[in-house]
Amino acid sequence: MAIYSEERATYLWRNGSLVPWAEAVVHVGAVGHASVAGIFEGLKAYWNADQGQLYVFRMDDHYRRFLQSIKMTRFAFDYSLEDLGQATQELLQANEYRRDVYIRPYIFQEGLVRELLQAQPGKPVELVIDSWPFEAYRDPSTALDVCTSSWTRIADNVMPPRLKCFSNYHNGRLAAMEATVSGYDWPVLLDAQGKVTEGPGACLALVREGKVVTPPATASILESVTRDTVGCLVREVLGLPFVERTIDRTELYLAEEMFFMGTGWEIMPVASVDRIPLGTGAPGSVTARLRDAYASVVRGKDPRHPEWRTAVW
Ligand SMILES: Cc1ncc(COP(=O)(O)O)c(C=O)c1O
DSSP: OOSOOOOOOSEEEETTEEEEGGGOOOOGGGHHHHHHSOEEOOEEEEEETTTTEEEEETHHHHHHHHHHHHHHTTOOOOOOHHHHHHHHHHHHHHTTOOSOEEEEEEEEESSOOOSOOSOOTTOOEEEEEEEEEOOOSSOTTSOEEEEEEEEEOOOTTTSOTTSOBGGGHHHHHHHHHHHHHTTOSEEEEEOTTSBBOOBTTBEEEEEETTEEEEOOTTTTOOOOHHHHHHHHHHHHTSOOOEEEOOOBHHHHHHOSEEEEEETTTEEEEEEEETTEEOTTSSOOHHHHHHHHHHHHHHTTSSOSOGGGEEEOO
16 A cells, blocks of 8 residues: 555645645745744545545644644734634535545745744745545554664654644654664654654554553653544543553563554554564454544544534535
């Protein structure tokens, strides 16, 4: 299954209007500034063929986090949660999606921001919402061979991972490239004290002695919407405890099961860490049940938590 999709939307949404995808350009001189100061989100919408409905999953929660990142970076931004939701609906309808879609909202400061890479008072911000057909990064019935990275996870007092800005992603990118050249599928990043944080683009959890355990929100992670969904499903559907606590590197080796969780990765099982196999080496039963529960709830096959799904049609 390919990670990179070449498929493009017909329209993207830019500063209040639908714009043909190919016509949405910025001046090349703005690229460096725009990428350093860019804030973004990643959402997914799921097609339910039986209901003839497309559901955006936890749209307000993603946009709440978007607004929090914008607040932390001191950009002046006038769009409300409702405006962002309406723009997203308009975009998905204009593209006539009747399939699973990834949605990428982002902002950057308009024009050429020459000297100072700071939010300039009064200078407008561009808001773009792009989207593309998307199913999954990897076949979720397989499992990943993972390494602990030699790159340290960025910290709250360096480049806060809670803030979803493009520039933060260089840290995970270095770790992912290191994993690839070393023959692993994906890395786990540790903090400066050697404690477990997350992967590039996904939080993680492990199963130890019948409990699902994940690092706390203060462990240099993005406050993940999927992590919150998983916490609810673990308690409500699986009837297991969901525990947030500091995790040591060696606990990864002793875990019965481990998985990544995120909007893009969904629930992705891990087979081994640093070549030490977890459990049987195949996706474990807790992870498999959770993956099924997640797949049902995002698509509205499981009617639980209707507040998580925004119908597009
Ligand atoms: C660094 C990082 N951690 C975790 C996540 C998972 O967050 P969410 O579940 O909100 O998609 C993401 C996904 O965007 C991410 O980029």
